[in-house]
Amino acid sequence: AKENGRSCYAFYQSEMTDLVxxxxxxxxxxxxxxxxxxxxxxxxxQYSCRTRALEGGEALLxxxxxxxxxxSPQVFIAIAEKRGMIDxxxxxxxxxxxxxxxxxxxxxxxxxxxxxxxxxxxxRSEEGMKALLQQVGESKVPLSxxxxxxxxxxxxxxSPQTLALLDSYVSEGMGLxxxxxxxxxxxxxxLRKLSVSRLxxxxxxxxxxxxxxxxxxxxxxxxxxxxxxxxxxxxxxVETEEQLEKLCSLGCDSAxxxxxxxxxxAECFESLLQQKKQ
Ligand code: C2E
Ligand code: CA
Ligand code: CA
Ligand code: CA
Numbered sequence: 001a002k003e004n005g006r007s008c009y010a011f012y013q014s015e016m017t018d019l020v021x022x023x024x025x026x027x028x029x030x031x032x033x034x035x036x037x038x039x040x041x042x043x044x045x046q047y048s049c050r051t052r053a054l055e056g057g058e059a060l061l062x063x064x065x066x067x068x069x070x071x072s073p074q075v076f077i078a079i080a081e082k083r084g085m086i087d088x089x090x091x092x093x094x095x096x097x098x099x100x101x102x103x104x105x106x107x108x109x110x111x112x113x114x115x116x117x118x119x120x121x122x123x124r125s126e127e128g129m130k131a132l133l134q135q136v137g138e139s140k141v142p143l144s145x146x147x148x149x150x151x152x153x154x155x156x157x158x159s160p161q162t163l164a165l166l167d168s169y170v171s172e173g174m175g176l177x178x179x180x181x182x183x184x185x186x187x188x189x190x191l192r193k194l195s196v197s198r199l200x201x202x203x204x205x206x207x208x209x210x211x212x213x214x215x216x217x218x219x220x221x222x223x224x225x226x227x228x229x230x231x232x233x234x235x236x237x238v239e240t241e242e243q244l245e246k247l248c249s250l251g252c253d254s255a256x257x258x259x260x261x262x263x264x265x266a267e268c269f270e271s272l273l274q275q276k277k278q
Pocket of ligand 1: 044059060061062072073074077090093116117118119179180203236237238239256257258259263
């Protein structure tokens, strides 16, 4: 048993070393100059549950690493956070979103509202947030066409100054969504402290909703809570027609997921807007 224990330990150690090495490699690449050409933003459309009309889209960051193909944002964003690179990357995402949205806006393509994600680490930096929000505010697109998504726990770490700054943009029309709603532990405090405009039901609830009545109850309670507070409720991770119908019957406002569309390039999203116009 001892032998076994040691070999398990050895295995574990080499796994760890691999992880650390990979982390260091990715961090090095992330910090390098070529990275700008390898990052891009995809958009995943959101639709009204009831009318199935396009209402907007969520911007999702992608890294096309030359050898490792596509690396999940969950992996490289965590590295960027640890290495102090997330402010730069987050600002780049905001610039990208603003530039795409301006193009669509100038071409009179109705994209509804474009949302993008902010890392908790970004919310901790007042200067970073100032720069980012300024960027969004200076765009020729109305603030009401943008929405920021933050997770429930992210605001916990933000300073009162940063929250006040965020609030001032929200009061001028920018949307603020609580992402992965229901998976954190401080949901209700967040709702009380921030002027939130939207709840995003986490995909884990949508996934099990048709199998487990308790999950359906959570979805239904979230919709009721959101509506009681005057908020829009969107469900993510919708993968089947049945899920979409169930969400509609539970009163959920909007939906996003592979069943409707996978995240797509800015060009594809633009063609979708073109089609809609005709
Ligand atoms: P998220 O904000 O919860 O984004 C939703 C994730 O669910 C996306 O994964 C999306 O591609 C995926 N998804 C959408 N529809 C479906 C579906 O029907 N089924 C399933 N199984 N998945 C679906 P993605 O793009 O890999 O992003 C993962 C996470 O990385 C995001 O989760 C978000 O937390 C983070 N992220 C992505 N882009 C950014 C960014 O620009 N900045 C920051 N800070 N985080 C980002
Ligand atoms: Ca999100
Ligand atoms: Ca989410
Ligand atoms: Ca998530």
